[in-house]
Amino acid sequence: MEIDPFIFRLSIFILSIFIGYYVVWSVTPSLHTPLMSVTNAISSVIIVGAIIAALAGSSENVFSTSSVFGFIAIILAAINIFGGFLVTQRMLQMYKKKKKDKK
Amino acid sequence: MISANLSAAFYLISGILFILALRGLSSPDTSRQGNYFGIAGMAIAIVVTFLSVGNFSSSLAYIIIFLVIGGAIGAFIAFKIPMTAMPELVAGFHSLVGLAAVFVAIAAFLNPEAFNLGTFGNIKLASLVEMSIGAAVGAITFSGSIIAFLKLRGLMSGAPITFSGQHLLNLILGIAIFILIFYLCKTQSESMYWSVIAISFLVGVLLIIPIGGADMPVVISMLNSYSGWAAAGIGFTLENTALIITGALVGSSGAILSYIMCKAMNRSFVSVILGGFGADNSSDNKKDKKDHKPVKSGNAEDAAFLMKNASSVIIVPGYGMAVAQAQHALREMVDKLKKNDIKVTYAIHPVAGRMPGHMNVLLAEANVPYDEVFELEDINNDFANSDVAFVIGANDVTNPVAKTDPKSPIFGMPVLDVEKCKSVLFVKRSLSPGYAGIDNELFYKDNTLMLFADAKKMTEDIVKNLD
Numbered sequence A: 001m002e003i004d005p006f007i008f009r010l011s012i013f014i015l016s017i018f019i020g021y022y023v024v025w026s027v028t029p030s031l032h033t034p035l036m037s038v039t040n041a042i043s044s045v046i047i048v049g050a051i052i053a054a055l056a057g058s059s060e061n062v063f064s065t066s067s068v069f070g071f072i073a074i075i076l077a078a079i080n081i082f083g084g085f086l087v088t089q090r091m092l093q094m095y096k097k098k099k100k101d102k103k
Numbered sequence B: 001m002i003s004a005n006l007s008a009a010f011y012l013i014s015g016i017l018f019i020l021a022l023r024g025l026s027s028p029d030t031s032r033q034g035n036y037f038g039i040a041g042m043a044i045a046i047v048v049t050f051l052s053v054g055n056f057s058s059s060l061a062y063i064i065i066f067l068v069i070g071g072a073i074g075a076f077i078a079f080k081i082p083m084t085a086m087p088e089l090v091a092g093f094h095s096l097v098g099l100a101a102v103f104v105a106i107a108a109f110l111n112p113e114a115f116n117l118g119t120f121g122n123i124k125l126a127s128l129v130e131m132s133i134g135a136a137v138g139a140i141t142f143s144g145s146i147i148a149f150l151k152l153r154g155l156m157s158g159a160p161i162t163f164s165g166q167h168l169l170n171l172i173l174g175i176a177i178f179i180l181i182f183y184l185c186k187t188q189s190e191s192m193y194w195s196v197i198a199i200s201f202l203v204g205v206l207l208i209i210p211i212g213g214a215d216m217p218v219v220i221s222m223l224n225s226y227s228g229w230a231a232a233g234i235g236f237t238l239e240n241t242a243l244i245i246t247g248a249l250v251g252s253s254g255a256i257l258s259y260i261m262c263k264a265m266n267r268s269f270v271s272v273i274l275g276g277f278g279a280d281n282s283s284d285n286k287k288d289k290k291d292h293k294p295v296k297s298g299n300a301e302d303a304a305f306l307m308k309n310a311s312s313v314i315i316v317p318g319y320g321m322a323v324a325q326a327q328h329a330l331r332e333m334v335d336k337l338k339k340n341d342i343k344v345t346y347a348i349h350p351v352a353g354r355m356p357g358h359m360n361v362l363l364a365e366a367n368v369p370y371d372e373v374f375e376l377e378d379i380n381n382d383f384a385n386s387d388v389a390f391v392i393g394a395n396d397v398t399n400p401v402a403k404t405d406p407k408s409p410i411f412g413m414p415v416l417d418v419e420k421c422k423s424v425l426f427v428k429r430s431l432s433p434g435y436a437g438i439d440n441e442l443f444y445k446d447n448t449l450m451l452f453a454d455a456k457k458m459t460e461d462i463v464k465n466l467d
Helices: A005-025 A029-055 A063-103 B004-024 B030-055 B058-080 B083-110 B123-151 B168-185 B188-210 B213-238 B241-264 B271-274 B283-291 B300-308 B319-323 B327-339 B360-367 B378-386 B455-465
Strands: B314-317 B343-348 B373-376 B387-394 B422-427 B448-452
Touching: A005 B004, A005 B213, A005 B241, A029 A063, A029 B004, A029 B030, A029 B058, A029 B083, A029 B213, A029 B241, A029 B360, A029 B373, A063 B030, A063 B058, A063 B083, A063 B360, B004 B030, B004 B241, B030 B373, B083 B123, B083 B213, B083 B360, B123 B188, B168 B188, B213 B241, B213 B271, B241 B271, B300 B387, B300 B422, B300 B448, B300 B455, B314 B327, B314 B360, B314 B378, B319 B327, B319 B360, B319 B373, B319 B455, B327 B343, B327 B360, B327 B455, B343 B360, B343 B378, B373 B378, B378 B448, B422 B455
Parallel strands: B314 B343, B314 B387, B343 B373, B387 B422, B422 B448
Antiparallel strands: none
16 A cells, blocks of 8 residues: 555654754753744745745735735744844854854 | 545644644754754645646636745744743744634535535535534634734733623633534535634634733643644544644644643633732732831842852742843843853753743853753752842742742642752842732842842843943
């Protein structure tokens, strides 16, 4: 009997939860705030769904009802992606500066 | 246009890059590299999506425009935001992820052909379940994060809002969502889908309003987790590996952080969710106790004298320090002390601040080297061997009652053993209780000197007196 592809995706999902579990426990507590901002940024990879939805509009009708939702989602996700990664970068830079000071 | 198999491989690569991004955060040295991995993963995912759809009609130009608009807003916020406002920012960002998830799910429902999910009114059953769960969790994340944002920003009172039958109502609404999803699958009815989303928005609001300000670190972590599960739900709908991996990572990350925060407050997750903590119903009977206990108070001169003659000082910062913007003055004070060969370290309680690790970031911003900053379990034994503890803006996390009085609401919470120091300097505006609404026994100890003033002003005065 053939295995439903859903099972494969479920396997990926469950294994990723385990990876997440071990990786996150190894994050140093002093970096928990950057952890939250970076997880926030990467969860905006949901933008791939938004792009698919937005590209689905035809040339004559770029803004169909469903593609409009895609376009709005693109803006929301883009705010998150740029905001999330940049603010993380900004925080992590501060952790670097101090090292220089010491030397 | 690239084949579905090839794009799936690329999505896997971006998923792996996201894992490496989190892995990098295990130490400050590797963290920046980790962030670049994250950015690379995101870039790959976006480019591959364009290539795999391969429809370069005029839509593409609009997408780029919208990307740039969103990106510019995001970049602007990221550079402007003060570090004290990080909790609000993160809550706000979570709400955007949640809303994006809802919109993608709506788009998938209205135009399933674009996602290979069947046709409108005849969507594959599994996809329908996945997209409704994704939309529901996304909607809860959105409205919950908005409430958290308003509370953190101070636009809404941090006090818990409770009413009778609240939990029953939440339960009923939760069940209603499942029943609606069930009927949605049977009928493919559009109105069912909208109802699921509408009820989920309501549940998000109802879930967060009863939770008080003191529990905000848990709430933010929890919403972080929800945003991950929402992304994973959409990932299943779109059959996209990158999204599934990311959703699982973010979901478990938020869950772990919630767990750490709960443990640091000695609260069970359930009691936080049920809410109501921090309502000041116990303050009355404590008041009379306050009166007949003497408190020693001092000024900046006394504090400077004490610290100058110490050989080791431990700083205990709390959120009050951040509110008063005293971190830079504090750094100046520490520099002066170090010049006099006094050993200075910082002790951070896990719930100091409004979100996990918030205090570390604030100290980092003030250029405090991260190897001078210690977590509770690493430094707690040092208090007994130190001369001065300088408590600035922290309160409940230093309360010895948590160790001695089983009746206290914070009994069992891990606290910093500040009272074991030879002397304690406690900067505070007044004797008012902290978030937990209880009196701090530390105020009345013989070795405690209260410094009644604004944290920033007091620190600046001490700096002057250290010369």
